[in-house]
Amino acid sequence: MNRAVVALNPRAAENGSLKNFCEQISNLHAHGLFDEIFVLSVIHQSYFPYSPEEYDQRREEIFKEVQKSLEAGIDCRIKFASIDVLECHSSGDEEVVRLMASWAYKKRAQILILGVDIKHISSRWSLEGIPVTAALLSPLPLLVVNVRGPFDSITGSEPKVLLAVDHQAPPTAKALRRVSRVAKPMKAKVYLLHITRKKTIPSAKGQKVFEFDQIREVLHDTAVALQRFGIECVMDVVRENESVAHTLAEYGKKHGIWVTVVTSPARGLRYRLVWGSTTQSLLGHLGCPLLVLRIQ
Structure with missing residues (x-):
C-alpha cells in the first residue's frame, strides 16, 4: 500500500488556494499514486501571538483549533485517514523537517507532500526553506505542489x-x-x-x-x-x-x-x-x- 503524508501549514485553511491544492492531491489519489493519505501539521510557540506562559496554558486548545481549522479547510476534498498536529521544540527548518519525516516514517509512508505558494516564497527558499531542506534531509521522496498551479x-x-x-x-x-x-x-x-x-x-x-x-x-x-x-x-x-x-x-x-x-x-x-x-x-x-x- 502506498501511503502519503500531506504536511500543511497550521494556517493553511486561511489560504484561498487550499482548494486547488486539494484538487491536485485528490486527482493523483484517484489515479493510484497513493492509496492512503495522512494529514500532518507542525506547530511551534513562535507561530502564535501568545507569551510562552499563555501558550502553555492554551496548548491543548490550540491543538484542537488547528485540527478543526484544517478539517474545515479541506472540506472533504481529500479522503484522509487522519489529521494530526505535532509540536516541534524549535521553529528551525531542519528540526521541523526531521519531525515530519520521523512521523511519516512511523506511518510507513512512501511520499511526503508539501504545498508551496510561489507568490509568498521569500529569499529563504533558495537556502534554508522547508521544501529545500526537506529534499535534502527527508528519507522520503518529496512531492512539492504549487498551490496556485494550473490544475485544469x-x-x-x-x-x-x-x-x-x-x-x-x-x-x-x-x-x-x-x-x-x-x-x-x-x-x-x-x-x-x-x-x-x-x-x-x-x-x-x-x-x-x-x-x-x-x-x-x-x-x-x-x-x-x-x-x-x-x-x-x-x-x-x-x-x-x-x-x-x-x-x-x-x-x-x-x-x-x-x-x-x-x-x-x-x-x-x-x-x-x-x-x-x-x-x-x-x-x-x-x-x-x-x-x-x-x-x-
Missing part, C-alpha cells in the same frame, strides 16, 4: 511522468525504483528528457559527438531499467531554452505531464543554492507537481 491543464488527459536525466549524474537504481512506484500505479508513460546545456565555450565537433553518445547511452540504460518494471518509456533530447527550469516547464506543458521528477543534489551550499533557485523557477512555471528524489 492535466484534467482528463492520459497520466504521464517526466523524468529529467543528467548524463553526468544518471539516476540511481534506487531512484528508478521510486519512479516506477509513481508511474506504475497510475499506468503512466515515462518521458526521459535530457536537456543539453548552453555553453559559453564552443566544443570541438568530436567532443560533441562523444557527449551525445554518452547521453544516448544513459537514456537507453535508464529506459531499459524502467521497462523491467513494466513501464513504457519515451526518450528525448532538447536544447536548453532560457534556462533548464524554463525548458522543463515548457516541455511538460507541451506533452501534458502530470508529475515532473528531478533528483536533489549533494548537500554542499553551492549546490543547495543552485538547486533551490532552479526549483523555485520550476514551481513558478510548472503545471504539475514536482517530485524530488534524493541522490544519496
